[in-house]
Amino acid sequence: MLTRLKLSLAALLLSAAPLWAQSDSISIGMVLEPPNLDPTAGAAAAIREVTYANIFEGLTRFGPDGAVLPALAQDWEISDDGLRYTFRLREGVQFHDGTAFSAEDVKFSLDRARAEDSTNAQKQLFAAISEVTVVDPATVEVTLSEPDGAFLFNMAWGDAVILSPRSADNNATNPIGTGPFRFQRWVQGDRIELERFEDYWGEAPALARATFRFISDPSAAYAAMMAGDVDAFPNFPAPETLAQFEADPRFSVIVGSTEGETILAMNHAHPALGDDRVRAALAHAIKRQEIIDGAMFGYGTPIGTHFAPHHPDYLDLTDLTPHDPDRARALLEEAGATGLSLRLMLPPPSYARRGGEIIAAQLREVGVETQITNMEWAQWLEQVFNGKDFDLTVISHTEPMDINIYARPDYYFGYDNPEMQRLMTELRATADPEGRSALLQQAQRLIAEDHANGFLFQLAKAGVANAGIEGLWENAPVPANDLTGVRWRQ
Known part of the structure; x- marks a missing residue:
């Protein structure tokens, strides 16, 4: 009886311990499937x-x-x-x-x-x-x-x-570069497979094969991690389950920051949204923390301008647009925009779908109705980003230091301010760190005071991985799943 009890206890401990695979391959989960594989010909x-x-x-x-x-x-x-x-x-x-x-x-x-x-x-x-x-x-x-x-x-x-x-x-369908991995195959709607490039000029990666699997549904992502169908999900779409993974020794939860300014983008070509008072009204209708809690389960940092809070030149301008429904209603009335109805286009990520529903409810409280359209990624890129056929959208801009998009009148939201364009021209010609810092802070304040968009929160990088994996990025200074230093613990 005692021997049987010892064996049962040993089995229980073994099942709870991290299972570290001795493997040279990895499976990575991703929410979105790329529309193509040429980074020089696509914004995704x-x-x-x-x-x-x-x-x-x-x-x-x-x-x-x-x-x-x-x-x-x-x-x-x-x-x-x-x-x-x-x-x-x-x-x-x-x-x-x-x-x-x-x-x-x-x-x-x-x-x-x-x-x-x-x-x-x-x-x-x-x-x-x-x-x-x-x-x-x-x-x-x-x-x-x-x-x-x-x-x-x-x-x-x-x-x-x-x-x-x-x-x-x-390169859109058969990418050929100089990196440590080369493209092997793309099974549309399911996965992309890479293999180690044996003639790579630098240090050979520890991994011989990598598979990127596309799982957009949060419940399916959770199930895939628990079943071991994927080894890591660096941008995990179900933050409400992270506490369960943290309590399970088979997994590690990796939380860091990204360059992703999540915004309620407003189309300045729309007759009402071209009015600063209307944009200000929408900004005052928004309750940022409610969106972070409801869509991201607390993961995220409120922002009041298009700049990453972890950057040393960041200005916290959230106090320029505090949640103030009465102020929002007054501004809409002043602008003659009462009874406003707007189209809200939402791409697939959960921060957009969940966040969009919360924003729609917040706007309704100040008398602005929205018609929500959930879009697949390719449709969003074609209609919203390229076609500029939208009123509002929720999107996270993950490119590093991309405040210069506000100096591009032809960019999808159509913000056109000559002063912003002048600041960015001067910034390009400035190498002095103090001079650059001053210009960046002027630019942050300008777009915040213009209510160029509704600034929501900085997207957190919350990921889950098998506890036996090391070398995954904690933060995301650029959108990437860099596998060059990833390996399984021995």
């Missing part, structure tokens, strides 16, 4: 979540702490006037199709990204480039039309990766 963050640092590389890259690090450029020199960057490239680098990497590929990629007919979603990253010159196969010189204090930072974005002319046109 899901593209970069698969490809950044795994398939594609740029001259520079972001580290897990947001630092700008060498990538295909091993080092560089900057001229005294800040107009000429000379990059010394790594030698012996190959693309996944066996093509040798050289300075010609850098020139091709940068010229293509800044061309008049470029489809790059972040074309402004390359606006300061006036000429790209091949010095020799391992050296390229980039000349700017004006100093750009963020140029090396810009070159680390996923939109600035280096492509081969031989394969660039097919």
Whole structure:
């Protein structure tokens, strides 16, 4: 009897202990499926979540702490006037199709990204480039039309990766880069599979295979983690279940920050939303903490402008638009916008679907009705982001330091303020840290006082992983599931 009791206790302890797989493969859960796999021809963050640092590389890259690090450029020199960057490239680098990497590929990629007919979603990253010159196969010189204090930072974005002319046109469905993993297959609606690139120029990754599985439903995501169908879900869509995972020794919960400013985007082309008083009314109708608690179960930081709270230049401007329904009603009446009805388009992420329902209820309290349309990601990109056919939408902008989108009148929400455009032009030409900080803070205050959008919260990075996995990013300085340092504990 005693022996049987010992055996039962041992079995119970074993079942509760972390089960660390001795494996060289990993399965990663993602909420959204990428619309394509070319980060130079699409705005969706899901593209970069698969490809950044795994398939594609740029001259520079972001580290897990947001630092700008060498990538295909091993080092560089900057001229005294800040107009000429000379990059010394790594030698012996190959693309996944066996093509040798050289300075010609850098020139091709940068010229293509800044061309008049470029489809790059972040074309402004390359606006300061006036000429790209091949010095020799391992050296390229980039000349700017004006100093750009963020140029090396810009070159680390996923939109600035280096492509081969031989394969660039097919990267949407068959991505070929220089990274440590190469594309193997894409089963539409289900998964993308990568395998280790054995001829990679750098340190070989510990993982031989990686699968990205697309699970948009929060309940299905929870079930997949519990069943072990996925090993990690870095951006877990069911935050209400995180406490259960924290109490289970088989899992680790990884909570960090992202660059994701979650906003109620307003289409300034709409007759009512072009009026600052109406935008201010909607902002005062919003109760940020209620949205964070209801949609994100407390995970998230309230914001009053389009800037990340963890950045040293952040201004907390939430007090400019406190929750004030009476003020909202008065502003709507003053603007002649009582009885307003607006279309609210919601993409698939739970922060948008859940948050949108809460926002709709808050707006209803001040007399604004909304017609909610739940959209799939491709439909949202086509109709809202590209077509600008919307009134309101809830979206998290996960690109790093992207306040400059408010200097682009043609951007999907259509904010057009010459003062903002002047500030961003001056920022590009400023390298002095104190000068840049002052300009960034002026820009934050300007868009907050203009009520350019409804600023909600900074998206937290709340993920779940098998406890045997190490090397996943805690924070997300850029949308990425960088697998270069991921391994199973031995």
